Amino acid sequence: MEAGARLEAQFAFLNEADRLKSVLRATTLVDGSRPENSGEHSWHLALYALILADQAGADVDINRVIRMLLIHDLVEIDVGDVPIHSADGLAHGSADTVAAEARAAERIFGLLPQDQGMALRALWEEFEAAETPDAVFAKSLDRVQPVMANLMSGGGTWTTYQVTRAQLESRVGVKIARGAPALWDWVKAKVAPFFA
């Protein structure tokens, strides 16, 4: 691919990615002032990976985790955010959602030069599959960050969706503990008063 055409493709992708800043999540900012968008959420998560690297196992490559988190939500440009705790929370992880996200990945990563598009799509699929150490740790962080936002903002989506302690444990705690067990022990103690 000629250099100019390569840059055209790269900027088609980078300009399209800008739309992630307009995808709203169920979770609010820490100060509760407004819903968080998926662009700033992706930044915050990458910062989580940088700061909480010492919670990861020795087999985790933090630089790969950061890259994974930078791109993990791009499919939401087409599909939107599918909250874990919402009334239609069953949609999270449903076959329809998975199929729609695969179509979105095809379109969005397909904007890039082929070598980059294939590499980033594979990285996103690795995140989604949550099997490798890097993906498992990335998923743990993706579950921790909204917990902290809810805790700091006085309940957030736990209040909105009347989440019980058992639901938090099964929907969130199990996933955090899988990649960062010591971190979940600490977070669990922090949230206990809220669910007491």
Added chain:
Amino acid sequence: MEAGARLEAQFAFLNEADRLKSVLRATTLVDGSRPENSGEHSWHLALYALILADQAGADVDINRVIRMLLIHDLVEIDVGDVPIHSADGLAHGSADTVAAEARAAERIFGLLPQDQGMALRALWEEFEAAETPDAVFAKSLDRVQPVMANLMSGGGTWTTYQVTRAQLESRVGVKIARGAPALWDWVKAKVAPFFA
């Protein structure tokens, strides 16, 4: 530092960092719908580094550039964004601004465990000094991204602040060209019709 105290300090920092999502920049989103905030800007720039890595010199470590870009604007939590093109654009890089940003860095990175705080403050200072290959490339990307937003949104801050082609060249072009000369050649051709 005991493990619990370390996590307390890390989350004090991560929760404080959330405030960067409420710092507004002069630049808008690509669709012109609203001002961009510095949190989502930091995400977009890290994505720029990931995608445009092949524009960097062989002596640039993209993983360090990404880390640098994730933290490069945190001082704005205290100081706010200081636009390049604004009417009071002289404030950009002034001694007062530099001193205020140094105090902000002291406070914000000071929330972290000492080892992490010192390492990230050093990384931020390296970015600010713009002397190492990593910092020079990171600065180039920080200048390119608003150019693309202005171009896509029909003028943006160029229109607001009546920026001339010569000002764009001296305030922006020189810095992009320093770290990514081929990229500036391509961008310059793209923006030429706007300033014709």
